[in-house]
Amino acid sequence: MTISELQVKDIIAIEDGSKLGYIHDLEIDTEKGSILALVIALKGKWLGLFGKQEELVIPWNNIVTIGKDVILVKSVRPKLTHSKEENPDSSQQ
Template sequence: MRISELKQKEVINVKDCKRLGFVGDVDFDMKTGCMLAIIVPGPGCICGFLGREKEYIIPFCDICQVGDDIILVDVKPKEVSEAVKC
């Protein structure tokens, strides 16, 4: 699977069935070539102006399944609400 194919998939949390968004980037370990996490940009601030509010960094171990259209992740809702601030 290519990174461009991952970017077309929507990420959904199985804990609360919340849509987190689409994959924006992928974090790799340069030494091993293994994928460490997917990064999902958060919702925009003030109707999309002034950039984005936060981003979700979802470790590879929290990915449950990658389907044709969606990626299911198992992340506690508290961890999602305390996502990394930009």
């Protein structure tokens, strides 16, 4: 299977059947030549002044199956990064 074949498949969360989007990028282990994670650009999620798109990283072991038209994934949680000022739960020093 080629990267271009993966990029046209819908990414679907098995927990609720929601469509997450399409593969935007891959994280690859260059030493082993294996895929570590899929990177999904979340539709409609834009951050910052320069229009940086929010991304969802799905570890390869969270992929349930790769079908003809879809990739089913489980336990999808976005990696969020917040500064201490934005995170109300962070302890103040």
